[in-house]
Amino acid sequence: MISRKxxxxxxxxxxxxSLMRRFVKGVFDERYITTLGxxxxxxxxxxxxxxxKLVIWDIEGADPADRENQLISSxxxxxLAGTDGLLLVADGTRPxxxxxxxxxxxxxxxxxxxxxxxxxxxxxxxxxxWAAGEGxxxxxxxxLQCFTTSALSGENVERTFLYLAEALTKDENRxxxxx
Amino acid sequence: MTDSRNPGDRSEAAELARLRALLLGDEKKRxxxxxxxxxxPEPRTGDVAxxxxxxxxxxxDDPVAGPQMERPIVQTIRSAIKRDTESFAEALFPxxxxxxxxxxxxALRSLVQRINVAMEHSFTAKGLRWRLEAARSGVPFGxxxxxxxxxxxxxxxxxxxxxxxxxxxxxxxxxxxxLDKDAFSAMLTAIQAFIQDSFGAAGGEPLRSAExxxxxxxxxxxxxxxxxxVIIGSPPHEVREQLMDALETLHSQYGDQFSGxxxxxxxxxGVNAILQETLLGETVEPAQDSRRxxxxxxxxxxxxxxLLVLTWTAWxxxxxxxxxxxxxxxxxxxxxxxxxxxxxxxxxxHLAGLRDPLARPPAVLIxxxxxxxxxxSLGFHPYQSLEAEMIERRLRxxxxxxxxLELEFDGAGLAVRGALTSAxxxxxxxxxxxxxxxxxxxxxxxxxxxxEAVEQARAQLSAPPSVAFAxxxxxxxxxxxxxxxxxxxxxxxERSLPVGGWAxxxxxxxxxxxxxxSELERGxxxxxxxxxxxxxxxPDSQTRxxxxxRDLAELQDLAAGLGVEIEIQLExxxxxxxxAEKNLExxxxxxxxxxxxxxxxxxxxxxxxxxxxxxxxxxxxxQQRKVVVQITREPAR
Ligand SMILES: Nc1nc2c(ncn2[C@@H]2O[C@H](COP(=O)(O)OP(=O)(O)OP(=O)(O)O)[C@@H](O)[C@H]2O)c(=O)[nH]1
Ligand SMILES: [Mg+2]
Numbered sequence: 058m059i060s061r062k063x064x065x066x067x068x069x070x071x072x073x074x075s076l077m078r079r080f081v082k083g084v085f086d087e088r089y090i091t092t093l094g095x096x097x098x099x100x101x102x103x104x105x106x107x108x109x110k111l112v113i114w115d116i117e118g119a120d121p122a123d124r125e126n127q128l129i130s131s132x133x134x135x136x137l138a139g140t141d142g143l144l145l146v147a148d149g150t151r152p153x154x155x156x157x158x159x160x161x162x163x164x165x166x167x168x169x170x171x172x173x174x175x176x177x178x179x180x181x182x183x184x185x186x187w188a189a190g191e192g193x194x195x196x197x198x199x200x201l202q203c204f205t206t207s208a209l210s211g212e213n214v215e216r217t218f219l220y221l222a223e224a225l226t227k228d229e230n231r232x233x234x235x236x
Numbered sequence: 237m238t239d240s241r242n243p244g245d246r247s248e249a250a251e252l253a254r255l256r257a258l259l260l261g262d263e264k265k266r267x268x269x270x271x272x273x274x275x276x277p278e279p280r281t282g283d284v285a286x287x288x289x290x291x292x293x294x295x296x297d298d299p300v301a302g303p304q305m306e307r308p309i310v311q312t313i314r315s316a317i318k319r320d321t322e323s324f325a326e327a328l329f330p331x332x333x334x335x336x337x338x339x340x341x342x343a344l345r346s347l348v349q350r351i352n353v354a355m356e357h358s359f360t361a362k363g364l365r366w367r368l369e370a371a372r373s374g375v376p377f378g379x380x381x382x383x384x385x386x387x388x389x390x391x392x393x394x395x396x397x398x399x400x401x402x403x404x405x406x407x408x409x410x411x412x413x414x415l416d417k418d419a420f421s422a423m424l425t426a427i428q429a430f431i432q433d434s435f436g437a438a439g440g441e442p443l444r445s446a447e448x449x450x451x452x453x454x455x456x457x458x459x460x461x462x463x464x465x466v467i468i469g470s471p472p473h474e475v476r477e478q479l480m481d482a483l484e485t486l487h488s489q490y491g492d493q494f495s496g497x498x499x500x501x502x503x504x505x506g507v508n509a510i511l512q513e514t515l516l517g518e519t520v521e522p523a524q525d526s527r528r529x530x531x532x533x534x535x536x537x538x539x540x541x542x543l544l545v546l547t548w549t550a551w552x553x554x555x556x557x558x559x560x561x562x563x564x565x566x567x568x569x570x571x572x573x574x575x576x577x578x579x580x581x582x583x584x585x586h587l588a589g590l591r592d593p594l595a596r597p598p599a600v601l602i603x604x605x606x607x608x609x610x611x612x613s614l615g616f617h618p619y620q621s622l623e624a625e626m627i628e629r630r631l632r633x634x635x636x637x638x639x640x641l642e643l644e645f646d647g648a649g650l651a652v653r654g655a656l657t658s659a660x661x662x663x664x665x666x667x668x669x670x671x672x673x674x675x676x677x678x679x680x681x682x683x684x685x686x687x688e689a690v691e692q693a694r695a696q697l698s699a700p701p702s703v704a705f706a707x708x709x710x711x712x713x714x715x716x717x718x719x720x721x722x723x724x725x726x727x728x729x730e731r732s733l734p735v736g737g738w739a740x741x742x743x744x745x746x747x748x749x750x751x752x753x754s755e756l757e758r759g760x761x762x763x764x765x766x767x768x769x770x771x772x773x774x775p776d777s778q779t780r781x782x783x784x785x786r787d788l789a790e791l792q793d794l795a796a797g798l799g800v801e802i803e804i805q806l807e808x809x810x811x812x813x814x815x816a817e818k819n820l821e822x823x824x825x826x827x828x829x830x831x832x833x834x835x836x837x838x839x840x841x842x843x844x845x846x847x848x849x850x851x852x853x854x855x856x857x858x859q860q861r862k863v864v865v866q867i868t869r870e871p872a873r
Binding site for chain 1 (some may be wrong): 403416423496
C-alpha cells in the first residue's frame with residue numbers, strides 16, 4: 058500500500074482540525090480547541106485503482122494579523138517538508154481568512170512548485186453569515202480545485218480529501234530527489 | 237558623435253592598411269586567425285583541454301611545481317565546503333561515519349560499560365511478581381518476562397523519510413504490539429521538527445532518544461532518512477553504532493530512492509533484510525565474574541538441591557501412598573481374597589487376610605499394580621470363599637474337564653449348559669443337599685457327552701458294527717450312517733428316542749439304503765428271461781433266474797424297509813409266427829412261468845404283475861421268445 062503526506066493549512070479557527078476529525082473519524086465537535094504544533098492522523102482510502110494510506114498533518118493555524126513575511130513560521134515550514142499535497146482552508150464567513158489563505162498560497166507555490174493544492178471554503182452550513190463572494194479566487198492561479206465544505210454537516214469533506222488524494226497519487230512526477 | 241582627430245589621420249590609416257595588405261597578403265589573414273584564436277575563450281579552452289591532462293601529470297610529478305599546484309585546489313575545495321556544507325556532508329556521510337566510529341569504538345571498547353539489569357531476586361518471587369504485573373497491566377505474561385529477561389531488545393524499527401515523516405520501510409519482532417506506524421513516525425518527525433525549531437538553530441543537533449513508557453526510542457538521523465528504533469531494556473552503546481552502520485549501509489545503497497515514493501523503498505528486499513538485522517537483542521545470562529554472584533550461585537544451588545530433596549521425599553511418599561492404596565483396592569475387589577490389614581513400613585507394603593487357594597496368585601495381582609513384588613510382604617490364611625465366582629471355579633475344578641461347560645449360579649440355583657460325562661451328570665445331580673450354597677441344579681440344558689451318547693445309542697439299538705454313530709458337525713444330534721440290514725433300519729428308526737439329550741438322525745443311513753435301492757432298480761430294469769421254445773427257458777436264463785430272484789428279493793426288502801411301493805411287471809413276448817391269439821396266449825404263459833419261478837424263490841406275488849408285451853406280428857423272430865422285467869414305483873398315495 059502506498060502512503061502519502063497531506064497537510065492542512067490556513068488561518069486559525071477556520072476548521073482545519075474539525076475537517077480532519079470529520080474525514081477520519083466522521084464526527085464533529087462544537088468546541089474550539091486551538092491546535093498547537095501539529096496533530097497527525099491517518100486514514101486508508103480506496104482510490105480509483107489503488108488503496109492509499111493518507112498521513113494527514115493538521116498544522117497549527119496562521120495568524121491573519123501577522124505581516125505576510127511572518128505568516129509562515131519556521132516551525133510550520135518544517136512540518137510542511139516533504140508533503141505530497143496541501144489542503145488550504147479558509148472560513149467562508151470571514152473574508153480575512155481567504156486573504157490569509159491567498160498569502161500562504163503565494164508563498165507555498167514558490168516553495169513547493171510541483172505540489173498540488175486545493176482551497177476549502179469551510180463552514181458552508183452558516184448560510185446567513187456567508188461572505189465569500191465574487192473575486193475571492195483571484196490570486197489563486199494554478200490551484201487544483203476549490204470546494205465549499207462543512208465539517209459540521211460533512212458536506213464535500215470526503216469528496217475534497219479524495220479528490221486531492223487522487224490527484225497526488227496520480228502525479229507520477231513526484232520529485233525524485235531534492236525539492 | 238564627433239571625432240576629435242582630423243580627416244587626414246583617417247586617410248593615412250587606410251593607406252597603411254592597404255600597404256600592409258599589399259606587402260603581407262596571405263600572411264595577414266593567418267595572423268588575424270591566430271589573433272582570434274588567442275583572444276577568444278572558446279578555442280582557447282579547447283586547446284588547454286588538449287594539453288591539460290599531460291601537463292597535470294607532469295606537475296604532479298614535479299617536486300617544486302606539485303605543492304604550488306595543490307594550494308589553490310585545496311583552497312577552492314575548502315571554500316566550496318564552507319559555502320555548501322550540506323551537500324558535502326551528504327556525500328561523505330556513508331564514508332566518514334563508519335571510519336570515525338570504528339576508531340572511537342576501538343579506543344573505548346575496554347571502557348564500554350554494560351548496563352546491569354537488576355536480577356537479584358529468587359525465581360519464585362520474581363515469577364510471581366511478573367505474573368502480577370501481567371495481570372495488572374493486561375500485557376501477556378510472555379511479554380512481561382521478555383521485558384525483564386531481555387537485557388535489551390530492539391523491538392521495532394522504522395526507516396522514515398526525513399522530510400515528510402512517511403514510513404519508507406519497517407521491521408518488527410513477532411512478539412511486539414502493533415501500532416499505527418505511519419501515524420507514529422509522522423508524529424516523531426513532527427516532534428523532531430518542533431524540537432529543532434524550538435531549541436536549536438536550523439541544522440542543530442536533532443532529537444536522539446526519547447522515553448516511551450517502559451521503552452526507549454532511539455532516533456538515528458541520516459541526511460535523507462531517519463531510523464527510529466523502539467527498544468526495551470538498556471542496550472549497550474555498541475548497539476547504537478550497529479544501528480548507525482545499518483543506516484549508513486542503507487544510505488549508500490538505496491539513498492537515491494529515499495526522497496521518492498515511499499512504496500518503492502519498501503519493495504526493496506535488501507532494505508528489509510538490513511532492517512531485520514537491526515532487531516538486535518540480548519537475553520539475560522548469569523553474571524559469572526563477580527564473587528558475590530558466585531556465592532549467590534552456590535546458595536541458589538544449595539537451595540535448589542534442598543528443594544529437590546524435599547520434592548523427592550514428598551514425591552516418593554505420595555507415590556508410595558498411592559501404590560499402597562492401589563494394592564489394597566485390587567486385593568479387596570479380587571474374588572477369593574479378604575483383606576484385613578494393609579500398611580506401609582520401612583519401604584515395605586504389608587498385606588494380610590484370607591485367601592482362597594483357588595484365587596489368582598498374589599504375584600499376578602501385584603504385577604498388575606506395577607509395584608515391585610520384592611517390596612510386598614504377604615500374610616494370608618486359606619479359606620473357602622462362597623463368592624459366586626469362586627464357587628464356579630471350585631465346581632469346575634471338581635468336574636475336571638469342564639472347559640466347554642457353561643455354569644450359571646444365581647446365588648441359590650445352578651444352571652448348566654453343555655455336554656457332560658455321565659459321571660459329571662451323577663455328580664451334579666447329587667450336588668443339592670451336599671453343597672453349602674447350591675440348592676438346585678438345572679440340567680435341562682445339559683446333555684451327555686457325544687462319546688458316551690454314541691455308546692449308549694449303539695447298545696440300546698443293538699446296532700451291527702457296520703453302522704456308524706457320530707455327533708453332527710453342528711453338534712446338535714447324533715447321525716446314524718454306514719451300512720445296515722434294511723430290517724434293522726426300519727426297526728431302529730421306528731423306535732428312535734433321544735439318547736442322553738441327543739436326537740438320533742437316521743437320514744444318512746436312509747440315504748445310503750435309498751441309493752442302494754435305486755442302484756438295484758437300474759440294474760434290474762429291462763432284465764430279459766429268454767425262452768428257447770414254448771415254455772422252456774434257455775439254459776442260460778435258467779441259471780440267471782437265481783441271481784434275478786436274489787436281486788429282486790433284496791429290492792423288495794429295501795422297498796419295504798424304506799416304505800417305497802414298487803411293482804414288478806413281467807412282460808411276456810412271442811416270436812410273432814402264427815395266429816395272434818396263439819401268440820398272445822403263449823406270451824402270457826411265458827410271463828406266468830417266470831411269475832411262478834420267482835414266487836417259488838420267495839418274491840412276494842403281490843408285487844408281481846403280468847402283462848403282454850408289444851411286438852410286431854408277421855415276422856418270425858426267435859429272440860422275441862422272452863419275458864422282460866420292468867420295475868415301476870407306485871406314485872405316492
Ligand atoms: N458551523 C461550523 N462550525 C465549524 C465548522 N468547522 C469548524 N467549526 C467550528 O469552528 C471552530 C474552530 O474549529 P477548529 O477545527 O478547531 O479550527 P482550526 O482551524 O483547527 O483552528 P486552529 O487549530 O486554532 O488553527 C470550532 O468551534 C468548530 O466547532 C463548520 O464547518 N461549520
Ligand atoms: Mg486546529
